[in-house]
Amino acid sequence: xxxxxxxxxxxxxxxxxxxxxxxxxxxxxxxxxxxxxxxxxxxxxxxxxxxxxxxxxxxxxxxxxxxxxxxxxxxxxxxxxxxxxxxxxxxxxxxxxxxxxxxxxxxxxxxxxxxxxxxxxxxxxxxxxxxxxxxxxxxxxxxxxxxxxxxxxxxxxxxxxxxxxxxxxxxxxxxxxxxxxxxxxxxxxxxxxxxxxxxxxxxxxxxxxxxxxxxxxxxxxxxxxxxxxxxxxxxxxxxxxxxxxxxxxxxxxxxxxxxxxxxxxxxxxxxxxxxxxxxxxxxxxxxxxxxxxxxxxxxxxxxxxxxxxxxxxx
Numbered sequence: 597x598x599x600x601x602x603x604x605x606x607x608x609x610x611x612x613x614x615x616x617x618x619x620x621x622x623x624x625x626x627x628x629x630x631x632x633x634x635x636x637x638x639x640x641x642x643x644x645x646x647x648x649x650x651x652x653x654x655x656x657x658x659x660x661x662x663x664x665x666x667x668x669x670x671x672x673x674x675x676x677x678x679x680x681x682x683x684x685x686x687x688x689x690x691x692x693x694x695x696x697x698x699x700x701x702x703x704x705x706x707x708x709x710x711x712x713x714x715x716x717x718x719x720x721x722x723x724x725x726x727x728x729x730x731x732x733x734x735x736x737x738x739x740x741x742x743x744x745x746x747x748x749x750x751x752x753x754x755x756x757x758x759x760x761x762x763x764x765x766x767x768x769x770x771x772x773x774x775x776x777x778x779x780x781x782x783x784x785x786x787x788x789x790x791x792x793x794x795x796x797x798x799x800x801x802x803x804x805x806x807x808x809x810x811x812x813x814x815x816x817x818x819x820x821x822x823x824x825x826x827x828x829x830x831x832x833x834x835x836x837x838x839x840x841x842x843x844x845x846x847x848x849x850x851x852x853x854x855x856x857x858x859x860x861x862x863x864x865x866x867x868x869x870x871x872x873x874x875x876x877x878x879x880x881x882x883x884x885x886x887x888x889x890x891x892x893x894x895x896x897x898x899x900x901x902x903x904x905x906x907x908x909x910x
Contacts, residue, residue, distance in 0.1 A: 692859035695779035707790025715798035
C-alpha cells in the first residue's frame, strides 16, 4: 500500500468513525428520556407540547435525518434560554482558543526542548530542577494549582484586575490580561507532561547504535538533535494528541470555572448545571470529532516523518 492509498484508507475510516460517533450520540439521546420535560412540566400537563416542540413525536428515522442535517449545516438548535447554540459555542470557543493555542505551543516547544537538553546532559544541575517541575506538574491536581495561583495573585500580590470582566469584549487589555492565569496553569500542566515524555524518549534514542555512530563520525550537536527529534517525533505526537483531549475535557472545565472564564469548559459546566441537553450535546460531540480529525492528522504526519509506517495498514 503506497502513501496515497494509505491516506485515502485513513480518511475513509475517519469519515466512517465520525458517522458512527454521531449516530451513537443521536441514539443515546433519542432513546433516553429528556429530563427537561419533568423539570419544566412537573405536572405532566404540558409534556405533549414540550415533546412536539422538540420533534420528539416524529418517527426515529426522520429525527435522525433531521439531526444529521442540522449538525452538518451547523444548525444546532437553541439553549434553554432561547439562544442559538452555534453562536454560543462559537463565542465560547473563541475565548478558549485565544489562550489555549499559545499555551499548547509554549508547553510543547519548551517541554520537548528542555527534555531533550537534560537527556543529552545527564550530569547537568538542571536535571534536578526538571525532575522537580515534572513531578509537581503531575502530582498536583489541576483544581488545586488553579486555586493556588488565583489565591496568590489576589491575596498576596493584590492583582485584582486579573479577574475577567464579562461586560467588556474579549480583545480588550483587561480581559486579555485576565487570560494569563488560566493560560499559565494549562501551560505548566502540559509542559510537565511533554517534558517527562520528551526526556524519557530522548534518553532511549540517545542509547541507540546510530547515535553512537554519529558521535564516532564527529557529528555536531545540531545533527544529533535533528536525528533524535526525527526518531522521537511519532511518540511525541501521540502524547500530544492524547493529552490535548484530556485538556479539552478536564483541565479547561476546572480552570475556566475557577477563573470565571466564559470559554468552552465553562459552557460545558453550565450546560450540565442547567441540564441543557443542547449545550451538553454540542460540547461533547465536537471534541470527539476533534479527536478523530486529530488522529487523521497524526497519521498524515507519521507518513511524512516515517514513510515506513504506511506499510502497517496492509
